[in-house]
Amino acid sequence: MAIRGIDYANLSLKDALDLAILIEDEAQERYEEFATQMDQHRTPEAAKFFRYMVENEAKHGRELSARRVARFGDAPSAVSRTMIYDIEAPDYDAARAFMSARKAMEAALASEVKAHGFFVAALPAIKDAEVRALFEELREEEILHQTLVKAELAKLSPDSQLSDEDFVDEPAPQ
Amino acid sequence: MSATGTCEYQPKDYKSDLKPIWCPGCGDFSVVQGIYRALAAIGRPPHEIAFVSGIGCSSRIPGYTTAYGFNSVHGRALPIAQGIKLANPDLLVLAAGGDGDGFSIGGGHIAHLIRRNMDITYIVMDNQIYGLTKGQLSPTSQKGRTTCTSRYGSLEEPVNPLLYVLAYGAGFVAQASPTDLVGMAAVIEEAIRYPGFAFVNIQSPCVTYGEEEHQIKGLKAISESLAGLGHNPADRLAAMDLAQHYGHKMHLGVFYRNPEPPPTYGDLVKERQTLLSKDALPKERILDLFIKK
Numbered sequence: 001m002a003i004r005g006i007d008y009a010n011l012s013l014k015d016a017l018d019l020a021i022l023i024e025d026e027a028q029e030r031y032e033e034f035a036t037q038m039d040q041h042r043t044p045e046a047a048k049f050f051r052y053m054v055e056n057e058a059k060h061g062r063e064l065s066a067r068r069v070a071r072f073g074d075a076p077s078a079v080s081r082t083m084i085y086d087i088e089a090p091d092y093d094a095a096r097a098f099m100s101a102r103k104a105m106e107a108a109l110a111s112e113v114k115a116h117g118f119f120v121a122a123l124p125a126i127k128d129a130e131v132r133a134l135f136e137e138l139r140e141e142e143i144l145h146q147t148l149v150k151a152e153l154a155k156l157s158p159d160s161q162l163s164d165e166d167f168v169d170e171p172a173p174q
Numbered sequence: 175m176s177a178t179g180t181c182e183y184q185p186k187d188y189k190s191d192l193k194p195i196w197c198p199g200c201g202d203f204s205v206v207q208g209i210y211r212a213l214a215a216i217g218r219p220p221h222e223i224a225f226v227s228g229i230g231c232s233s234r235i236p237g238y239t240t241a242y243g244f245n246s247v248h249g250r251a252l253p254i255a256q257g258i259k260l261a262n263p264d265l266l267v268l269a270a271g272g273d274g275d276g277f278s279i280g281g282g283h284i285a286h287l288i289r290r291n292m293d294i295t296y297i298v299m300d301n302q303i304y305g306l307t308k309g310q311l312s313p314t315s316q317k318g319r320t321t322c323t324s325r326y327g328s329l330e331e332p333v334n335p336l337l338y339v340l341a342y343g344a345g346f347v348a349q350a351s352p353t354d355l356v357g358m359a360a361v362i363e364e365a366i367r368y369p370g371f372a373f374v375n376i377q378s379p380c381v382t383y384g385e386e387e388h389q390i391k392g393l394k395a396i397s398e399s400l401a402g403l404g405h406n407p408a409d410r411l412a413a414m415d416l417a418q419h420y421g422h423k424m425h426l427g428v429f430y431r432n433p434e435p436p437p438t439y440g441d442l443v444k445e446r447q448t449l450l451s452k453d454a455l456p457k458e459r460i461l462d463l464f465i466k467k
């Protein structure tokens with residue numbers, strides 16, 4: 001997780017909303033990439049879960065975008081995608097070939113915990129009351145996301161606790 | 175690099191429709207993101223960029239960009255990149271590959287691009303293994319490493335890519351890692367902007383054949399920022415001193431940037447062409463040069 005060039009103390013509500021949208025966009029794209037990777041490695045259960053996360057992130061992104069447009073229209077943004085990395089998106093090394101649905105959910109859960117940590121860490125530096133309220137809302141949203149992932153984990157059968165290594169051969173040198 | 179554009183580009187403008195087929199978890203996923211960001215910061219349109227690679231997992235990378243790409247021959251990315259740059263000096267030319275491609279089969283080419291100071295940025299994704307061919311010893315594998323081609327452990331010292339290029343006189347030498355994508359993108363951008371040969375070694379772990387300590391978590395544990403150490407990138411000897419820690423510590427950032435970059439090979443060729451052009455024969459009389467008078 002990394003962030004660069006964002007001054008929380010002077011962050012406007014417009015830019016805070018844009019930042020939140022960028023964070024959701026990044027997570028959505030990463031889950032899309034992971035779903036594609038799982039398709040390529042014939043792991044449909046993990047791919048299906050990652051697509052579920054794509055929908056969740058997209059939905060939240062759309063809600064934030066609607067709020068941004070309603071309040072600020074198409075006023076130019078002062079934040080860009082190059083300022084953030086891996087805030088809510090799972091780390092690239094969280095994916096593995098042949099990962100089970102359980103492992104996929106655990107990776108997503110870790111990402112939601114990471115995102116929650118981001119908002120918790122940023123809050124003390126924020127001075128604007130509206131921005132603070134937004135970040136508090138987003139912090140709570142990440143807890144809700146964790147609950148959603150935990151609910152998916154609870155639906156899994158006990159068999160899914162098998163490790164990938166239990167049924168995947170070691171890579172074979174040639 | 176010689177010129178930067180004025181149009182604003184976003185990282186996604188450099189992302190092609192081709193889906194990467196690297197193993198999930200591969201460090202190269204982050205590297206390609208770093209390249210997208212660096213290219214967006216440079217702002218040259220994709221059609222003004224040529225991206226050449228050799229053979230290997232990492233050499234697939236040009237295909238994942240919207241630049242002109244050439245996934246060429248094993249170890250031959252640099253000579254091809256050089257030819258492209260000479261033929262069309264206005265192109266921004268990038269070369270990429272793995273440690274085997276760059277320092278084994280293609281090892282002989284780097285020295286010549288450095289001594290010519292070709293205005294090319296060379297990005298090596300160093301994973302200390304031949305991944306595409308399923309886990310053989312590579313030139314940067316640690317001594318003692320057990321692989322399918324070193325059953326009882328490697329007897330060879332690894333090549334040190336950083337010292338190698340510094341010793342040949344590269345004007346820009348840096349190291350990056352997927353553990354810090356923002357830093358990696360900044361280093362690649364700086365390498366592209368350097369007017370001359372620029373080398374970026376990226377410690378990009380192989381999740382399938384790489385060792386545990388070379389995965390992201392292991393790399394994080396041995397990472398140190400060169401800027402944080404107070405290193406002066408204009409000091410070549412200090413850079414060489416730090417580069418000796420390759421394989422034990424992972425210093426991230428710019429090791430060396432020549433504060434007074436010499437002319438590039440392209441500059442010298444242009445100068446020579448200008449000098450000789452006044453006496454040049456018209457095309458239809460060019461064969462006269464070979465006729466004894």
